[in-house]
Amino acid sequence: GENVEQHPSTLSVQEGDSAVIKCTYSDSASNYFPWYKQELGKGPQLIIDIRSNVGEKKDQRIAVTLNKTAKHFSLHITETQPEDSAVYFCAASIYQGGKLIFGQGTELSVKP
Amino acid sequence: DTGVSQDPRHKITKRGQNVTFRCDPISEHNRLYWYRQTLGQGPEFLTYFQNEAQLEKSRLLSDRFSAERPKGSFSTLEIQRTEQGDSAMYLCASSSLDRGGEQFFGPGTRLTVL
Numbered sequence: 001g002e003n004v005e006q007h008p009s010t011l012s013v014q015e016g017d018s019a020v021i022k023c024t025y026s027d028s029a030s031n032y033f034p035w036y037k038q039e040l041g042k043g044p045q046l047i048i049d050i051r052s053n054v055g056e057k058k059d060q061r062i063a064v065t066l067n068k069t070a071k072h073f074s075l076h077i078t079e080t081q082p083e084d085s086a087v088y089f090c091a092a093s094i095y096q097g098g099k100l101i102f103g104q105g106t107e108l109s110v111k112p
Numbered sequence: 113d114t115g116v117s118q119d120p121r122h123k124i125t126k127r128g129q130n131v132t133f134r135c136d137p138i139s140e141h142n143r144l145y146w147y148r149q150t151l152g153q154g155p156e157f158l159t160y161f162q163n164e165a166q167l168e169k170s171r172l173l174s175d176r177f178s179a180e181r182p183k184g185s186f187s188t189l190e191i192q193r194t195e196q197g198d199s200a201m202y203l204c205a206s207s208s209l210d211r212g213g214e215q216f217f218g219p220g221t222r223l224t225v226l
Contacts, residue, residue, distance in 0.1 A: 006154075034214065043116070043203055043217035044155065089154050097143055097213030099168060102154030 002027045004092050006103025013080050014111055021075045021106045023090035030092040033066060033073050034100070038087045047088075048075070051096065080110045114138060116218035118204050124224045125194055132190045133221045137206030144187050145215060146179055148172070149201040161187060162209075194225045 003026040013019050025033075031052040036044035050057045050064045050073065057064050063076040077084055087107050091100040117136045125131050137144045143162050147155035158177070159169045163184040173179075176194075181187040191198055201222050205215040 004154075032213075036217075041219075043205075043219045046214055046216065049214065091154075095213070097207050097209050097215075099145065099157040099160060099170075100147075100155070100215060101157065105152070105154050 002030075002092075002101045004090060004101050004103040006090050006106060008106060009104065010107045010109070012109045012111065015080060015082060017080055019077045019080055019084070019108055019110075021088055021090065021108075022072065023074070023092075023103050024070075024072050025092040025101070026071070027092065027094070027101075028071065029094050030071075030101075032093045032096040032098070033064070034091050034093075035062075035064060035075050036089045036091065036102075038089065038105075044089060049096075077108075080108075082110050082112050084108060085110045116204055116206050116216055118202075118218040118221050120221060121219060122222050122224075124226065126226050127194060127196060129194055130190065130192045131194060131223065132188055133202055133204075133223075134186060134188050135204030135206075135218060136186045137204070138208075138216060141206035141208045141216075142184070143207045143209065143213075143215075144181055145205040145207075146187070146189050147203040147205065149203055149220070150199075155203055158189075191223075194223075196225050199223055199225045 034049035038044045066073040090103040145160040146158040149155040161181040176192045201220040205217045
């Protein structure tokens, strides 16, 4: 069945360093890949997304890359700040607006 | 606040009781989704609606679960004869296919079954 694997489960970086979170998906029909940030006691917040016709997308300190051949996509956060500390989830969907299949999450801790 | 709202935010119930949760989507969003999230895991898809029509239900949604969106606006999720395994965060999201289809989540309803 549809599956999304996410690594690492926890990530600790020093403020100002970069953080990379990786995901792989099983359904080759997947075409939409959003990333969500979830803070304690809150719902997931969409931070960036990418469609399959694009290999890379950047928004200020956040970037996402997609390799459809390898069924692999990654989130890159540069110049990390303590407020980036949260749980990050990748997800995949056959199309934008369809059901999302989420990864297991990465708890990012940015130490000042 | 024009985001997705959910009510109640917390619910504690005894095993065997019925519970109902409500979700109010972002205005004019035609799609509404329900997900369930247990501690330390990613959200799991339960079901979604386009307007009033329920388009898909997960195998996770047993016969004790029912969701409705009678007027194409707010939605309710009912769990009958709750079990301890139903304890989780129930998340609602909404999207507009006309505006890109990105899903925006509410704060969730945390259910504890004693």
